[in-house]
Amino acid sequence: MDYRVLKDNELFLLTNKSGDIPLDHPYGLGLYKQDTRFLSEMSLTINREPLILLKSEAGGTYESSILLTNPHMEKDGEIELWRESIEIERFRYISDDVLYETIRAKSYYPTPIRFSLELSFEADFADMFIVRGFQHGEVGTKQETKVEDDRLIFGYDGSDQINRSTEVIWESTTGAKAEGSTITFPFELAHEEVKEVTVRVVPLVGEEKKDSLPASEAFQNLKETYEEWNENVTKVITDHTPLNRLIERGGQDLRALSTDVGFGPFFVAGLPWFGVPFGRDSMIAALQTLPFQPEIAKGTLRTLAHYQGTKKDEWRDEEPGKIMHEIRYGELANTNQVPFTPYYGTIDATPLFLILLTEYVRWSKDLDLFKELSPNVESAIEWIDQYGDRDGDGFIEYHQESSKGIANQGWKDSADSIVHRNGEYAKSPIALAEVQGYVYQARLGIAELYEASGSTEKAEKLNAQAADLKKKFNEAFWMDDVGFYAIALDEHKKQVGTITSNPGHALYAGLIDEDKEEQVLDSLVSSKMFSGYGIRTMAEGEAGYNPMSYHDGSVWPHDNSMILLGMGYVQGNKQANIVIEGLIEASRSFEYERLPELFCGYGREEGKPVPYPVACSPQAWAAGTPLTFIRTMLGLYPTYDSKEITLSPSFVNGLNEMSVQGLPLAGGRVSFTVIRKGDQYEIDVAENSTGLNVSIHSDSKIHV
Structure with a gap:
């Protein structure tokens, strides 16, 4: 992933790995809300020179940390800054539709030293369709940038009669000064001394007013929402470490993609380009997560019913x-x-x-x-x-x-x-x-x-x-x-x-005739359809086949997940486990072991999975895909009139124990562990408030 993305509720930030939004970047980097770019530039420099990237962490879905340092600087033969003498950390997060960034500077120079850090901003208020080059049209007028004691204010009069603005606010005690759209922060540091400054970026639409919280309070509130999500979601723990990591990653990405426009929580489709309510995408993601967070399904249904x-x-x-x-x-x-x-x-x-x-x-x-x-x-x-x-x-x-x-x-x-x-x-x-x-x-x-x-x-x-x-x-x-x-x-x-x-x-x-199911199952995992990492969208050798295409030979995790639910439903366990193992293996090649929206359909003989160049990541129905592995491997398909829940487990190679904690079912919750012993499966039910008996199907054996 050549970009870094953060999201909370309606606001998301898309930057390069250094944390900057360069002007006129071809990928449309920026700060976005309601399909409008509220920042089209955000660049950090030291003494007006670009910084050097050391490390860029984006493993968290709600926070990121970027470590940088200074280049060597001389002027008229005099050293201004010795190379790599200043450590710069950019720590940022989004809370309640406000972007917070704390810039921390630490000196490793042996004597006291002075320098400045500059943050340059611009806001073009471009519509998402224009940023992506899909449309052109009549647009509004940008206002003159206002400079006040502790803030920059960018304004825009929209052709839709909606005024939009971006406020960049800093602490007035830092000695910062703004000139044009650049804020200069002076620093004077002794050896190993640390100082920091915090900037808040507040996008506003129409008559919207927002009093942003102090940074520490905002971050604590954000952490608590994630803790609450983690407490309420079904826990799945297995003895298969790569699967555990994939489930954990998917769950956190889904929390980041959750939004509420007034009818309950639901998932937007994905970032960076689809951070809005969708029909198909939001519903499939809700379907994938139904056994883990059913409130999302309810919010999704109410949202779509409204529209x-x-x-x-x-x-x-x-x-x-x-x-x-x-x-x-x-x-x-x-x-x-x-x-x-x-x-x-x-x-x-x-x-x-x-x-x-x-x-x-x-x-x-x-x-x-x-x-x-x-x-x-x-x-x-x-x-x-x-x-x-x-x-x-x-x-x-x-x-x-x-x-x-x-x-x-x-x-x-x-x-x-x-x-x-x-x-x-x-x-x-x-x-x-x-x-x-x-x-x-x-x-x-x-x-x-x-x-x-x-x-x-x-x-x-x-x-x-x-x-x-x-x-x-x-x-x-x-x-x-x-x-x-x-x-x-x-x-x-x-x-x-x-x-x-x-x-x-x-x-x-269940639409496929029973006498044709085996042929369909085998075709889906044949060498023409299965790349080794997932089922291709189109079979190799077809006239339209192209492993680099968006839909004609690539591999989409969500597409595989819908097929997997069907494979489990018709007890095609052997074929399902082939697909699950392939996708787990594929995830290990992507940054933070995150399944992307799609990847190219090249076969395993070509080496590691080949990324699709502009795949969204995180993408809701890709993040939800690992959760369908669990349901498929357990054979868990309840009906409304179920008097009991009978599992038909079939685990992938290397997985012998799966613990499911707090599964919401029939108005209650059930916790159980399924253990593979030899060629049989056993279940241990630790908690059950559902009123339904939970058991293993008597014919559940290892499927070879």
């Missing part, structure tokens, strides 16, 4: 009942120059909403949330039947209406991602394989909840629709000649026959 489509609006690809793709808050969105207020161009978010609700109720037995969201459920079902199935053939298709929308509206949303075996791109309306699986799973799940709440007629209709879809899907998508499913049907209902990972998602839905 559910209410009308037909081609500009935003909105339709009644449809769940949004993403929402943006910047100047271009607010002035309707881009359709993201919110934008609804996604085919899978609506069935995923129903799946997440079903899974949440299955785990929690909280039928009240289903009743609360029943109008949203009805609207979502109507959207699937009326708008999702565009031609009435029983399949759900997408087609872009918005002139500035997204052409491919599944999770593989690149323009080149749906390609025939002859290399031609498929044309919409397109019916994706995994989306049919989501719809099937949603219908069965909601039918289960309707039955539980006494709505038998509605349940029967959904069950009948699901049965009809399963029959049609297996007839229309199955390719006998290759023993696999097509990724999609094109505008003429012809198979898009390229071998991809998409049909693997249908395993979790």
Whole structure:
């Protein structure tokens, strides 16, 4: 990772490894809030000269420490600063949408010495779409920078009639002086003497007012929120150290990516470019973490229900009942120059909403949330039947209406991602394989909840629709000649026959005919599909295959996680463990053993995993992927009417003991340890307030 990122709530900081935001950096470094860049420069110098980087730590998700030193400095033959005589530490964190940075200087020069540290700032208030080069448009006017005794104030009058400002505040007792947009801090240090200064950066939107806390108090508050998160999340401890580290890393990254816009906590998609509410991404991350932090699922459902489509609006690809793709808050969105207020161009978010609700109720037995969201459920079902199935053939298709929308509206949303075996791109309306699986799973799940709440007629209709879809899907998508499913049907209902990972998602839905499951499982871990580190998005040798591509041969951890849930569901334990072991091995090659958004699809014979150059990290559904390893290896798939919980464990090589502490289930919590002994598994239940018996399936043996 060539950048450093920090986030808390709506604010995130993106810098180079030295902690600077250089002007006009090609990667768009900056301090961002609500899709606006509130700092476009933040550079630290010593006597106006660049510092030398010694160490840059970004292992923590809420704090970072960067160690630097000075270059050798002479003037007119006189030494100003001997090389590496001053140690500079930059310690920063974000708390309550305020950036705090403490700069600590320590002298190793043998006699007293004077020098200055300078912090230079700029704020361009650029919209995220402009920073990324995706759009241009009418923008507002930057105000003249104000200099006061203890602060710089950058202001902006937006074309959306919203005023934005950035206040940079320092301690008035430091003797600092500001000239233009540069603050100079004088230092005089004896040998091994240490002094520090603290700067606060406060972004403000509209009439927003914020009294930032003293640095020590703000940091303590931030630490407490992480401690509270750690106390409430399910703990998993194994005797497999790499897996433990991966779970710990994922859990902390997910906390950093959690946000609340007024309807409960949920995960933004990822950093740096997707730090906003999403439909598909946020729901899949919530689904991954459901056994560990169910409140996220509840907050995600309520947030997306609030933004559910209410009308037909081609500009935003909105339709009644449809769940949004993403929402943006910047100047271009607010002035309707881009359709993201919110934008609804996604085919899978609506069935995923129903799946997440079903899974949440299955785990929690909280039928009240289903009743609360029943109008949203009805609207979502109507959207699937009326708008999702565009031609009435029983399949759900997408087609872009918005002139500035997204052409491919599944999770593989690149323009080149749906390609025939002859290399031609498929044309919409397109019916994706995994989306049919989501719809099937949603219908069965909601039918289960309707039955539980006494709505038998509605349940029967959904069950009948699901049965009809399963029959049609297996007839229309199955390719006998290759023993696999097509990724999609094109505008003429012809198979898009390229071998991809998409049909693997249908395993979790139960949409795949039982007599075809083994062929699908084996294909997914074949040498063409499995790189050694994960399942590729597209099989090696296909016309569209490219291991460096975004969606046509790369490896996405979240894609693998959805397939893993399906492998566990159909008891494809042998294949699941191959994938889990590959991803664990891959994580060891990335900085801080963090699974990124994606990585290139080169095989293990090429060496270590090859990073994708602009992958987001941390990314919510990549961070949530290790949590699906646990559920898959335990064989944990509760239903709403479960009277007991029966595990069917199958552990990867090198893992013989797994302890799960405080698993939320059926309104209570359960703690247990599963131990592999020889070719059998045993369970020791330490705590159980669920009212359900928890046991090992009698046939659970080691799967070779």
